[in-house]
Amino acid sequence: MPETGGHGASIELESLTKRYPGSAQPAVDNVSMEIKAGEVVVLVGPSGCGKSTTLKMINRLIEPTGGRIRMGGEDVTDIDPVGLRRKVGYAIQSAGLFPHMTVAQNIALVPRMIGWPKARIRARTEELLDLVGLDPGEFHGRYPRQLSGGQQQRVGVARALAADPPVLLMDEPFGAVDPITRDHLQDELIRLQHELHKTIVFVTHDFDEAIKIGDRIAVLRDRSHIAQFDTPEAILTNPADDFVSGFVGAGAALKRLNLTRVRDVEITDYPTVMIDDPLQQIFNRLRVGGTNEVLLLDRRGRPYKWLRRGDLMRARGSLARAGTLVHDTVTRDATLRDALEAVLTDNAGRVAVTGRRGEYTGVVDMETLLNSVHDMLEADRLDALEHQHELEELRAAQTHAEQEGGGGVTGVGGLGGTR
Template sequence: MGASIELEHLSKSYPGNPSPAVDDVSMEIRPGETVVLVGPSGCGKSTTLKMINRLIEPTSGRIRIDDEDVTRIDPVRLRRKVGYAIQSSGLFPHMTVAENIALVPKMVGWSKARVRGRVEEMLDLVGLDPGEFHGRYPRQLSGGQQQRVGVARALAADPPVLLMDEPFGAVDPVTRDHLQDELLRLQHELHKTIVFVTHDFDEAIKLGDRIAVLRERSRVAQFDTPEAILTNPADDFVSGFVGAGAALKRLHLTRVRDVEIAGFPTVSVDDSPRTVLDRLRGGPYDVVLVLDRHGRPHRWLRRGDLAPARGPAARAGRSVRGTVTRDATLRDALEAVLVDSAGRVAVTGWRGEYIGVVDLETLLNSVRETLEADRTAATGHRHDLEEARDHRTGAEPEGRA
């Protein structure tokens, strides 16, 4: 489980600089929540993060983790208790994947058997086959795989706190979406306290239980839930940072698991064309989803695709272009559905196994409900403001005489 974190009047000044890099920041973070620090480049968000594990020593103020003042303990011991993941993974290139993950558990004195078991557990947890990746070196991994190993290493010694400094900023957008979903899944299982730095407000909405929007010198402009920031930004600075399309950004707040995931006819790549045709004739759809031998979505297959000229059923039809997990946002799902000519997307588990499908109609209904709820909330907020104004001025509410 996670630990509470308290920042008390935290400041950082550098010699020769007349203004502090971080100026009098106070913040309370609850155990097990994900707090995202977001703000313009150079505002001090990474400096604030690094002071939590004292990679940067604060000039003044205190940091408490579970009520322990960590500014008074050995910084090396502190860092072994706080997981840390950075952009481009930060893996040691001369060490194998297993050696990178085992680094901190070995430092804190775990037995060889315990370390070996933990490495396999961590690889499995982040969706990498231990038998395949155990002995590889970082240069043999894709960018997304390296980031997964970086997260596994940060979690290896089971720390209550995980600090993440723009960990997904150096990968392509598709891989970034998958890594964000993976982090959401891990957090759903592990309940760590995560402090996450990003400059991408969409990423902050997707990942954060609460978001701290920071001005220059890490001064907190607003610290609240994503819903509250989107619907009631504190001032023009926060509104400008949220940007246009706040209603659409709300789609990051609802997950695929929150909408109806429908069943759909499926067949296996090993099924005969006759079996596939029988499945097509026996259902309400003129298409089936072909699953590979691991139960993962493989191809969309129509009746005409089984003509003799099209070859074996395993290679017929149209490849599945994309899938979403249950932790994906409605925005992710909507994008996947819109690029699919059939207007649907397959939903998978964390190992890629097929769960069901969501279609355009389901997503649009959810979008309409979200927008209607926002309109109702905005109307209520305006009504409350009008009543407060009338109370201050002594005016009768409209409709009374």
């Protein structure tokens, strides 16, 4: 097993198989897959297709019946499975935290088992809480029952990362939280991966989630047979067959909004005021700001309220009664789809963009998002025209060869399926 710490390790599955006694068919049948070091690979497929079984065989929570597993080039199929699990992070749905342990004790579980000194464990616990966006002083001594679902999942990810493993396995980790929290947790995972460069294998049944977080996606059929293993963009634009097309579903062009991040488009500045600013200063900002509205920030610099001209007058100069609360924000790692949903939900044509601690960094507006959608649709149209042109050239070449008596063009085959 490669040393823990630093970047991820490659994973190779070779003819991996799982048969359960009494079953006519294997649960997982002869799966081979190569995952690059530092890559996020998502296994997606219908319920019962064997994706979770495949994942659990990687750290041997389920023992393979046949085949090999290599990490960092080393065969781990026959080594001590308990030792292997301590070197592979594992995060599951509903976090799986021990209810009788505090947050800090849950995170420290594996480092304590492998004999880290107390000072190192304490420092690592605080580092990880900060990394997943939870204040160490506030959450260190809490119990799982005192946390929201999203906070529990953050602690679950921190626990999986505690011993700094090169590989992180995630089995539908965000499946039990509400959609808004789920979006934020996905963004947090993307941000963490930018910093940590782990090898992540992620199981989900949600294709939109797979598009959002995966460097590559393995679409699995029954018994984990691989229908297509490719980048999200390749699967969206060129699904291998009808089974994969069914997973992509309608609106492939709009699903491509999940491939573009907020950081990839123009983030504009916006007039802001602080909650402790004098009222006259806020009035002046509204009057000379060149806009009908300012964004009120709280004492930590986080978006709090949108203030329009007249709000303060109607509320008789009281910030407590003035303006409209900011209901949703997006991070730079959010997708354009997240941003578009936030803009449409807020119904005001813009959404505030925040940093890792929720601090204001800018605004994305509807015009920017619509321009991005237009560019994607135009790109799809041009790709379709180019594909049609290639088919016409192939058909013309085949017709010419037949007329010359050549008997067809070698390798063209069924043109209707060429993509």
